[in-house]
Amino acid sequence: MAMRPLRVGMIGIGTVGSGTFRVLARNQAEIAGRAGRGIEVVMVAARNLSRAAGIVGDGVPLTDDPMHVATHPDVDVLVEVAGGTGPARDWVLAAIAHGKHVVTANKALLAEHGAEIFAAARQHGVAVAYEGAVAVSIPIVKALREGLTANRIEWVAGIINGTTNFILSKMRDEDLDFAVALAEAQALGYAEADPAFDIEGVDAAHKLTLLAANAFGSPVRFADVQVEGITALQGVDVACAEQLGYRIKLLGIARRRDEGVELRVQPALVPAAHLMAHVNGSMNAVMVKGDASGVTMYYGAGAGSEQTASAVIADLVDVARLDGTHAAQRVPHLGFHAHAMSELPVLPRAAVRTSHYLRVPMHAANQIEAVAALLAGQQLPVQQVVLAAERPQAGHQVLVLTGLAVQSAIDLAVHALQAHPAVNGAVTTLRVEALAS
Numbered sequence: 001m002a003m004r005p006l007r008v009g010m011i012g013i014g015t016v017g018s019g020t021f022r023v024l025a026r027n028q029a030e031i032a033g034r035a036g037r038g039i040e041v042v043m044v045a046a047r048n049l050s051r052a053a054g055i056v057g058d059g060v061p062l063t064d065d066p067m068h069v070a071t072h073p074d075v076d077v078l079v080e081v082a083g084g085t086g087p088a089r090d091w092v093l094a095a096i097a098h099g100k101h102v103v104t105a106n107k108a109l110l111a112e113h114g115a116e117i118f119a120a121a122r123q124h125g126v127a128v129a130y131e132g133a134v135a136v137s138i139p140i141v142k143a144l145r146e147g148l149t150a151n152r153i154e155w156v157a158g159i160i161n162g163t164t165n166f167i168l169s170k171m172r173d174e175d176l177d178f179a180v181a182l183a184e185a186q187a188l189g190y191a192e193a194d195p196a197f198d199i200e201g202v203d204a205a206h207k208l209t210l211l212a213a214n215a216f217g218s219p220v221r222f223a224d225v226q227v228e229g230i231t232a233l234q235g236v237d238v239a240c241a242e243q244l245g246y247r248i249k250l251l252g253i254a255r256r257r258d259e260g261v262e263l264r265v266q267p268a269l270v271p272a273a274h275l276m277a278h279v280n281g282s283m284n285a286v287m288v289k290g291d292a293s294g295v296t297m298y299y300g301a302g303a304g305s306e307q308t309a310s311a312v313i314a315d316l317v318d319v320a321r322l323d324g325t326h327a328a329q330r331v332p333h334l335g336f337h338a339h340a341m342s343e344l345p346v347l348p349r350a351a352v353r354t355s356h357y358l359r360v361p362m363h364a365a366n367q368i369e370a371v372a373a374l375l376a377g378q379q380l381p382v383q384q385v386v387l388a389a390e391r392p393q394a395g396h397q398v399l400v401l402t403g404l405a406v407q408s409a410i411d412l413a414v415h416a417l418q419a420h421p422a423v424n425g426a427v428t429t430l431r432v433e434a435l436a437s
């Protein structure tokens with residue numbers, strides 16, 4: 001006997017919701033063939049009901065009350081694609097309490113309330129699936145949680161925000177102004193409702209929180225992520241990085257060290273020859289280093305309507321296949337079973353060890369020696385000290401690439417440089433990431 005369709009209640013029918021509705025309808029037969037049964041949207045909550053009707057047609061009941069969908073007996077699985085954290089937490093917890101599975105693309109919700117939501121889901125034996133929340137079209141949660149389960153994961157690093165990568169690419173390739181590039185990303189549906197989440201690195205930090213938990217078996221720890229966005233990044237550094245053979249990318253990095261884990265989102269220099277340097281526009285890429293697998297790399301769209309729908313629907317297919325199994329027993333929400341998860345100390349900023357780029361503005365030309373002598377006195381491992389190419393308005397600049405050094409040593413060197421009479425203004429520092437081993 002054919003199984004009855006999986007009945008979906010959806011909250012939000014904007015960029016992601018409308019894409020999900022469209023792809024579910026277009027690929028109905030393939031999706032049902034994979035899921036073992038049909039997947040039907042039976043109810044949608046929207047703010048603007050007439051706009052929603054234009055997307056879903058007459059056949060799907062609409063409401064402006066999300067809680068009605070979250071708790072309705074005809075709904076088997078709640079798809080939360082409205083965004084935000086406060087009300088979304090209430091809807092999701094209500095759905096779980098009513099025995100419903102949840103699929104969400106809302107990384108802010110899970111980064112902030114994941115511990116509570118996953119605990120509730122375990123208690124009620126339901127799934128909370130969130131592939132669409134991280135690097136949308138790339139099945140990276142699945143890769144970490146299922147494909148790489150043999151490994152002790154050493155690090156995860158990547159470009160995990162489409163909007164900022166789009167802006168950086170436009171600034172570099174088309175010399176487009178930051179604000180114009182951001183407006184374009186918003187018009188294309190890539191940016192968060194509040195784009196400060198993208199450009200300040202917060203969205204990438206939300207995603208990194210979920211990746212790190214799946215990689216290391218540690219609870220979601222958003223508050224511990226060191227977060228730096230791209231708003232303070234200057235065009236001159238993009239050009240100077242190019243001169244040195246690097247490109248600047250906003251990276252999320254979670255790395256296991258002997259003393260603890262690094263969790264950080266920062267603009268960083270990546271070697272121009274590295275694959276990561278060639279991830280452009282709204283594309284994302286994630287690298288994972290496992291002790292057995294070695295380095296693996298995943299590439300795909302990082303934002304967009306149907307690109308995110310692809311992941312949301314994959315989660316729905318997983319739910320459709322559960323068929324009465326206790327969801328958290330089949331695949332734990334964060335890759336590890338709850339009893340096997342453990343807190344890991346997070347390294348403070350001062351203890352993070354990487355190579356660094358320094359741009360030192362000088363009063364006069366040809367003052368490389370002054371900078372080199374000062375850095376030698378600081379016992380900083382220096383790999384390269386060169387003059388920046390002449391740029392009108394940029395003044396005289398010396399560029400430095402260091403070897404591996406902890407942040408506290410860099411801070412001391414910058415302090416000393418700042419006090420040097422030959423130095424003319426603020427020294428800029430950025431991390432350099434080899435992303436090699």
Ligand SMILES: NC(=O)c1ccc[n+]([C@@H]2O[C@H](COP(=O)([O-])OP(=O)(O)OC[C@H]3O[C@@H](n4cnc5c(N)ncnc54)[C@H](O)[C@@H]3O)[C@@H](O)[C@H]2O)c1
Pocket residue numbers: 011012013014015016017045046047048064066081082083084087105106107108132133136189190191192193302303304305308
């Ligand atoms: N846009 C992307 O590329 C993308 C990718 C991955 C994840 N996400 C995440 O997916 C979620 C939705 O993003 P989006 O881009 O589709 O946003 P959106 O603004 O395009 O759509 C959200 C929709 O939800 C509706 N909504 C909000 N609050 C509501 C409420 N109380 N009741 C009924 N409807 C409500 C809004 O009116 C809007 O139509 C967010 O959590 C976002 O972070 C977005």
Ligand SMILES: N[C@@H](CCO)C(=O)O
Pocket residue numbers: 133134135136160161162163164190191192198203302303304
């Ligand atoms: N605003 C997000 C959407 C995808 O999560 C981004 O640009 O990456």
